[in-house]
Ligand SMILES: Cc1ncc(COP(=O)(O)OP(=O)(O)O)c(N)n1
């Protein structure tokens with residue numbers, strides 16, 4: 001299923017408050033296209049948390065995506081997976097997840113990576129980081145011009161890295177269909193207000 005334009009939430013399991021799920025529900029209520037479960041702390045997925053997030057996503061008509069591990073995505077019946085350059089075979093992931101799944105691939109600032117990912121079965125591609133990210137401080141920088149070049153690919157283009165309500169407009173203007181946001185949505189109390197402001201940016205066209 002083609003991802004609509006809008007907000008792509010990245011729920012990073014590290015450093016969450018006790019009321020994290022209630023906070024996620026408030027953010028989802030603002031209207032996110034999808035929510036990614038990302039856990040870099042352990043190889044042991046938190047199945048209870050995954051089930052809770054998946055249920056919240058269903059209730060809010062938000063696609064639920066698993067980072068890094070397409071086998072886990074298939075096992076839990078997620079709506080899709082997001083793969084980095086070393087997260088396995090994209091064609092194998094597509095075969096396992098099926099044609100309706102959302103399958104995204106990180107391409108940093110490389111159009112050739114995006115072309116290869118799409119040829120192998122991805123249906124959207126992600127570029128970044130565009131701003132300094134507290135969630136992933138070592139992510140290499142990308143120039144927003146890659147978003148403009150990527151329009152020619154004809155698939156949804158995701159921008160990621162340090163994005164918030166103040167800086168997202170430039171990336172949307174450059175060509176991003178979705179902005180992938182973690183800390184500004186989920187590590188700050190004003191995450192729901194940020195989601196509302198981001199939505200307004202897309203509503204402007
Ligand atoms: C939407 C989106 N884009 C890029 C990434 C980064 O994925 P990856 O390169 O696999 O790096 P880690 O997230 O594993 O650190 C992402 N997660 N989501």
Ligand SMILES: Cc1nc(C(=O)O)sc1CCOP(=O)(O)O
Pocket residue numbers: 010106108127128129130132133134135136139140160161162163180181182183184
């Ligand atoms: C998970 C991730 N990947 C990135 C990349 O550039 O590939 S940046 C990033 C972190 C996104 O979180 P925040 O919105 O808090 O910066």
